[in-house]
Amino acid sequence: DAGVIQSPRHEVTEMGQEVTLRCKPISGHNSLFWYRQTMMRGLELLIYFNNNVPIDDSGMPEDRFSAKMPNASFSTLKIQPSEPRDSAVYFCASSPGLAGNTDTQYFGPGTRLTVL
Amino acid sequence: GQQLNQSPQSMFIQEGEDVSMNCTSSSIFNTWLWYKQDPGEGPVLLIALYKAGELTSNGRLTAQFGITRKDSFLNISASIPSDVGIYFCAGQPTGTYKYIFGTGTRLKVLA
Numbered sequence: 198d199a200g201v202i203q204s205p206r207h208e209v210t211e212m213g214q215e216v217t218l219r220c221k222p223i224s225g226h227n228s229l230f231w232y233r234q235t236m237m238r239g240l241e242l243l244i245y246f247n248n249n250v251p252i253d254d255s256g257m258p259e260d261r262f263s264a265k266m267p268n269a270s271f272s273t274l275k276i277q278p279s280e281p282r283d284s285a286v287y288f289c290a291s292s293p294g295l296a297g298n299t300d301t302q303y304f305g306p307g308t309r310l311t312v313l
Numbered sequence: 314g315q316q317l318n319q320s321p322q323s324m325f326i327q328e329g330e331d332v333s334m335n336c337t338s339s340s341i342f343n344t345w346l347w348y349k350q351d352p353g354e355g356p357v358l359l360i361a362l363y364k365a366g367e368l369t370s371n372g373r374l375t376a377q378f379g380i381t382r383k384d385s386f387l388n389i390s391a392s393i394p395s396d397v398g399i400y401f402c403a404g405q406p407t408g409t410y411k412y413i414f415g416t417g418t419r420l421k422v423l424a
Contacts, residue, residue, distance in 0.1 A: 228410075239414055239416050239417065240356075240414040242412075245411070247410075253410075288356075290355075294410075301344075301346060301358055301361045302358075303358060304348075304355035304356045304357070306353075307353075307355045309353075
């Protein structure tokens with residue numbers, strides 16, 4: 198079975214450019230999460246979708262960050278404009294659970310973003 | 314964001330030794346998860362715990378959901394070189410869907 202798929206695996210961009218990260222959750226999973234991982238702050242939840250609807254985006258750091266989930270098999274996280282402090286590994290995770298009962302989460306391989 | 318207190322932060326052990334790590338919180342949790350992350354990869358789920366006192370094994374790994382629901386333990390028996398990596402605990406507080414992640418235990422195994 199295919200796990201969570203993320204692309205690209207690595208992204209290097211210059212400050213001010215737009216960055217789009219992509220995620221395909223595990224088929225049949227109802228919930229999708231975007232995380233950011235840094236050495237200083239560990240794993241931070243950015244946004245959570247349930248049945249393609251954003252439930253909690255309180256972890257999104259700034260208006261420069263936006264996320265969409267147009268259908269059950271695809272989600273994007275966009276940063277515009279990007280800044281060097283956005284450099285991190287961004288993970289997508291999905292779980293089979295329903296809203297309020299998310300059960301276990303399965304992570305993708307991550308996108309390592311470097312903003313110069 | 315909020316993080317769990319995970320210890321030890323790092324450890325070097327000899328191949329064949331047993332390993333123990335734990336996570337503690339001031340909050341009561343419904344679920345505890347343990348993950349392993351290899352360099353350049355995402356966290357991989359090792360063990361999930363759903364009830365206080367639950368003891369679950371996965372090969373050489375054993376994890377327990379603390380009776381107080383505020384802690385969890387992971388043990389690795391007879392460590393091997395491929396056990397190297399970062400181990401994370403994650404707890405789901407009561408009444409929420411979010412998971413809070415520990416700061417990780419970096420394990421290095423000396424052959």
